[in-house]
Amino acid sequence: MKRKTTLGKRLAACALTLLLAACAHTGDWASQHNPLNGKVWDVAGRRFVDPAVVLEQAASARLVLLGEIHDNREHHRIQARILDDMLRRGRRPALVMEQYDTDQQDKIGTVLHENETEGKMRELSQLMRTSWDWPMYEPIARQAVQQGLPLAAANLSRDMTRLVSRNGFSALGADAENRLALESVWTPERQKHLIHEVYAGHCGKIPEHVIGAIAKAQRARDAVMADTLLGFRENGAVAIVGRGHARKDMGVPLYLAARAPDTSVLALGLVETDTPTDPDVYAYGPLGAQYDYLWFTPRTRRKVEPCDTIPTKPGTSS
Numbered sequence: 001m002k003r004k005t006t007l008g009k010r011l012a013a014c015a016l017t018l019l020l021a022a023c024a025h026t027g028d029w030a031s032q033h034n035p036l037n038g039k040v041w042d043v044a045g046r047r048f049v050d051p052a053v054v055l056e057q058a059a060s061a062r063l064v065l066l067g068e069i070h071d072n073r074e075h076h077r078i079q080a081r082i083l084d085d086m087l088r089r090g091r092r093p094a095l096v097m098e099q100y101d102t103d104q105q106d107k108i109g110t111v112l113h114e115n116e117t118e119g120k121m122r123e124l125s126q127l128m129r130t131s132w133d134w135p136m137y138e139p140i141a142r143q144a145v146q147q148g149l150p151l152a153a154a155n156l157s158r159d160m161t162r163l164v165s166r167n168g169f170s171a172l173g174a175d176a177e178n179r180l181a182l183e184s185v186w187t188p189e190r191q192k193h194l195i196h197e198v199y200a201g202h203c204g205k206i207p208e209h210v211i212g213a214i215a216k217a218q219r220a221r222d223a224v225m226a227d228t229l230l231g232f233r234e235n236g237a238v239a240i241v242g243r244g245h246a247r248k249d250m251g252v253p254l255y256l257a258a259r260a261p262d263t264s265v266l267a268l269g270l271v272e273t274d275t276p277t278d279p280d281v282y283a284y285g286p287l288g289a290q291y292d293y294l295w296f297t298p299r300t301r302r303k304v305e306p307c308d309t310i311p312t313k314p315g316t317s318s
Contacts, residue, residue, distance in 0.1 A: 028298075028299055028301060030273075030274060030275045031272060031273045031274055031298045031299035032298045032299070034273035034274070034275075034277060034296070034298070035277055036273050036277060036279060036282075036296040037273055037296050037297060037298050038296065038297070039279075039295075039296050040053065040054055040293055040294065040295050040296070041279040041282075041283060041293065041294040041296070042292075042293060043283045043284075043289045043290075043291055043292060043293060043294065044289065044292065046280065048279075049293075051295070053293075054082070054268060054293050054295065055081075055082060055085045057266050057292070057293070058082050058085070058086055058238075058266055058268075059085065059086050059089045059091060060264070061236070061264045061265060061266035062233055062236045062237075062263050062264045062265070063229050063230075063232075063233070063236060063237055063239070063256060063263060063264070063265045063266070064082070064086075064093070064236070064237070064238045064239065064265075064266045064268070065239045065241060065245070065246040065251075065252055065253065065265070065266065065267045065268065066078075066079045066082060066238065066239065066240055066241070066246070066268050066270065067241055067242065067243035067244070067245060067246025067247070067251075067267065067268060067269045067270060067291070068240065068241070068242060068243060068270050069242075069243060069270065069272050069300070070132070070133070070136070070242060071133060071136065071300055071302070072270070072272060072297060072299075072300040073136065073300065074270075074297040074298070074300075075270040075297060076136050076137070076139065076140065078270060078295055078297075079140055079238075079240060079270075080139050080140050080143060082238070082268075083095070083140060083143055083144075083238055084143065086238065087143070087147060091235075091236060092147075092149060092235055092236075093149065093232070093235060093236040093237050093238045094149060094150035094151070094152050094232040094235065094236070094237040094238070095140065095141070095143075095144040095149050095150070095151050095152070095237070095238055095240070096152045096153075096154045096225075096228055096229055096232065096237045096238065096239040096240070097137070097141075097151070097152070097153065097154055097155075097239075097240045098154050098155045098225065098239070098240060098241040098242060098245065099128055099129075099132045099137055099155070099240070100127060100128065100152075100153035100154070100155060101153055101155045101156065101157040101158070102153050102154065102155065102156060102157060102160075102224065102228065103153075103157045103159075103160070104127055104153050104157075105152065105153045107127060108124070108127065108151055108152075108153060111123040111124055111127070112145070112151060117142075117145055117146060120145050121138065121141065121142060121145060124141055124145070124151075125138065137240070140240065150232065152228055152231070152232065152237070153228070154224070154225045154228045154229070154239060154241070155221060155224075155225070156217070156220055156221045156224050160172070160220075161217045161220070161221070164216060164217050164220045165213035165214065165216060165217045166213070168216065169182050169216070169220060172220060172224070180223040180224070180226070180227055180255065180259075181223065181226075181255050181258040181259050182219060182220070182223050182255075184258055185254050185255060185257075185258045186219070189286075189287065190249075190250055190287065191215070193250065193285070193286055193287060194215045194218065194219070194250055195211055195212065195215050197244075198211050198214050198215050198218065199211050201244075202214075202310055203306070203307040203310055205307070205310045205311065206310075218244075221245070222245055222250075222251050222252050222254070222255060223255050225239065225241065225245060225252045226252045226253075226255035226256045226259065227255075229252070229256065230256065230259060230260055230263075233260065233263055239252070243269050243270060243271070246267050246268065246269060246291065247267070247269075247285075247290045247291065248267050248288075248289060248290060248291060248292070249285060249287035249288055249289070249290055250287065251267075253265050253267045266292055266293075267290075267291045267292045267293075268291060268292065268293050268294075268295060269282075269290060269291035269293070269294045269295070270295050270297065271294050271295065271296050271297065272297060272298065272299045272300070273296050273297070273298060273299070274299070279294060279296075282294055282296075
């Protein structure tokens with residue numbers, strides 16, 4: 001028991017290091033030369049597997065979450081590879097995207113009825129917020145359009161996100177807390193770690209009094225994404241989401257498991273390596289396993305580090 005406790009503490013400490021590293025640059029050299037790059041880690045089996053294993057698992061799972069770092073081109077290439085393989089095996093999943101807001105779904109439906117592919121792509125690019133890099137998402141959106149797959153918006157709109165932050169989950173509608181399993185899956189321990197990660201994820205640059213509101217909005221977004229995915233259980237769906245949303249311990253899979261425990265779900269974390277070379281450091285957090293599989297890649301080379309884009313708010317410790 002003592003050995004397990006020590007291991008848990010070590011993994012938790014390393015998980016914190018990695019979380020902070022996501023916003024604090026620790027050096028491209030370590031990432032570019034990390035021996036984990038290109039490898040796939042089976043979290044439950046605690047072993048490396050061939051990428052073909054992930055393709056097979058994705059083909060058989062009803063709902064597949066591909067958790068990315070949004071500006072990493074290799075992550076987008078892997079996602080397109082997985083969807084293409086599913087299509088080759090005869091699957092016809094919906095493409096569910098965080099990059100579109102749920103209040104845009106009617107517009108997306110109208111666009112998909114256009115007669116000409118390039119017209120659809122042009123309008124889909126215009127619907128995507130400028131904060132998302134359309135050229136990154138264009139290839140997989142084109143796959144869906146050319147194959148006639150359903151394309152679904154998964155993200156909570158900015159207006160609704162603000163309402164939830166200010167007024168709570170009741171902003172999502174009557175009985176939303178029960179219907180979306182918002183409260184049934186949550187625990188004080190999860191709340192503690194989410195608060196911690198929101199603060200660290202914003203590089204310590206947000207006032208402490210707003211962290212709770214941001215955490216509440218995060219929970220709502222995960223629950224709504226899960227709700228969208230469940231609408232495509234019959235033929236399945238592939239979700240393109242940020243890696244945090246794909247986490248089994250606090251993200252979308254948590255709500256899927258509560259609402260549809262018999263539905264097979266695959267959670268893949270696409271991970272930029274840092275200094276650690278132990279795959280378990282990336283696989284586990286204080287609440288346990290975060291994904292089913294990890295697919296390791298180098299960091300993308302960024303001209304500006306994410307932390308540098310977040311202004312320091314008055315009254316915030318840096």
